[in-house]
Amino acid sequence: MTTTSSAPGKVYLFGEHAVVYGEPAVPCAIERRARVTVTERDDDRLRVDASDLSIEGFTVEYGGSTDERPAVDVPPSLLEAATGYVDSAVAQARAAADRPDAGFDVEIESEIPLGAGLGSSAAVAVAGIDAATRELGVDLDAREVADRAYRVEHEVQDGEASRADTFCSAMGGAVRVEGDDCSTLDAPDLPFVVGYDGTGHDTGELVAGVRALREEYGFAADTVAAIGDLVREGERALEAGDVEELGRLMNFNHGLLSALDVSARTLENMVWAARDGGALGAKLTGAGGGGSIVALDDGDGVETALSLTPECAETFRAELATAGVRAE
Numbered sequence: 376m377t378t379t380s381s382a383p384g385k386v387y388l389f390g391e392h393a394v395v396y397g398e399p400a401v402p403c404a405i406e407r408r409a410r411v412t413v414t415e416r417d418d419d420r421l422r423v424d425a426s427d428l429s430i431e432g433f434t435v436e437y438g439g440s441t442d443e444r445p446a447v448d449v450p451p452s453l454l455e456a457a458t459g460y461v462d463s464a465v466a467q468a469r470a471a472a473d474r475p476d477a478g479f480d481v482e483i484e485s486e487i488p489l490g491a492g493l494g495s496s497a498a499v500a501v502a503g504i505d506a507a508t509r510e511l512g513v514d515l516d517a518r519e520v521a522d523r524a525y526r527v528e529h530e531v532q533d534g535e536a537s538r539a540d541t542f543c544s545a546m547g548g549a550v551r552v553e554g555d556d557c558s559t560l561d562a563p564d565l566p567f568v569v570g571y572d573g574t575g576h577d578t579g580e581l582v583a584g585v586r587a588l589r590e591e592y593g594f595a596a597d598t599v600a601a602i603g604d605l606v607r608e609g610e611r612a613l614e615a616g617d618v619e620e621l622g623r624l625m626n627f628n629h630g631l632l633s634a635l636d637v638s639a640r641t642l643e644n645m646v647w648a649a650r651d652g653g654a655l656g657a658k659l660t661g662a663g664g665g666g667s668i669v670a671l672d673d674g675d676g677v678e679t680a681l682s683l684t685p686e687c688a689e690t691f692r693a694e695l696a697t698a699g700v701r702a703e
């Protein structure tokens with residue numbers, strides 16, 4: 376048998392980084408999906424074909440033991456990116472189906488650039504767990520998939536992960552995450568435009584940087600708490616469908632993230648290009664350092680402005696994805 380599942384990427388309307396310290400965040404799923412196809416093998420090995428992860432393609436095959444790393448000639452970080460999340464997602468599926476020795480061929484295709492703040496790893500983990508458990512004849516509901524995918528991120532990112540990305544990818548739409556408390560929100564179809572600088576970032580490193588600032592300065596801890604206040608204000612604007620207010624708050628959120636030193640020259644240039652292009656608001660999305668910005672604009676001014684910005688490698692309009700994880 377062969378089973379395919381897909382799950383969407385996401386942008387953060389508000390609240391990245393602060394969510395790690397128990398403040399609320401509102402990520403929104405976008406119509407850029409990762410698809411994972413799983414075929415059970417008749418041995419306990421794992422073969423992963425990740426030729427489409429917006430990085431150089433390669434295929435690796437390795438044994439069921441987690442100690443045995445694949446013998447291929449690629450940089451360890453690249454290998455980690457392609458295998459870490461898949462390994463751990465497969466372990467979750469084996470545990471959920473009580474089939475510790477199940478082996479799989481796994482094929483990953485993704486429309487979401489890696490490490491760009493668009494939730495690629497969460498989408499791969501969510502789709503991978505869903506496909507592998509269904510391949511073994513077990514149907515998990517989306518919340519269970521989200522919970523297991525969170526455990527994957529938590530393990531692979533050395534404990535530096537919130538539930539935000541994985542819950543959003545599993546459920547779709549706009550969601551609210553505060554600690555372990557996760558819920559879906561009613562959101563209008565927001566006119567997101569994404570700008571991507573073509574680079575990736577190390578989420579764990581950026582989270583550690585904010586943690587250090589927060590420990591060193593009381594005012595950095597206050598900045599994190601201020602993001603929490605802003606998110607609560609943003610939830611009221613979302614409920615009222617007040618897109619102009621959402622834009623103002625996105626600008627404010629970006630300023631607070633810059634103060635926490637997670638912005639970058641490329642992100643600043645894209646944020647300002649988007650604002651000059653008529654955005655209602657623009658901010659970096661995800662861990663920062665490099666990667667993507669998200670803007671609100673229902674015309675085409677922002678896309679045009681971003682496409683003329685040298686630091687912007689790719690710009691696209693991102694529809695809110697109402698479907699979370701789904702069978703393909």
Ligand code: PMV
Pocket residue numbers: 390391392393394395490491492493494495535536537538539540578582660661662663
């Ligand atoms: O850039 P991403 O997609 O890895 O998003 C990270 C979001 C953080 O809040 C910085 C970390 C987290 O796990 O919530």
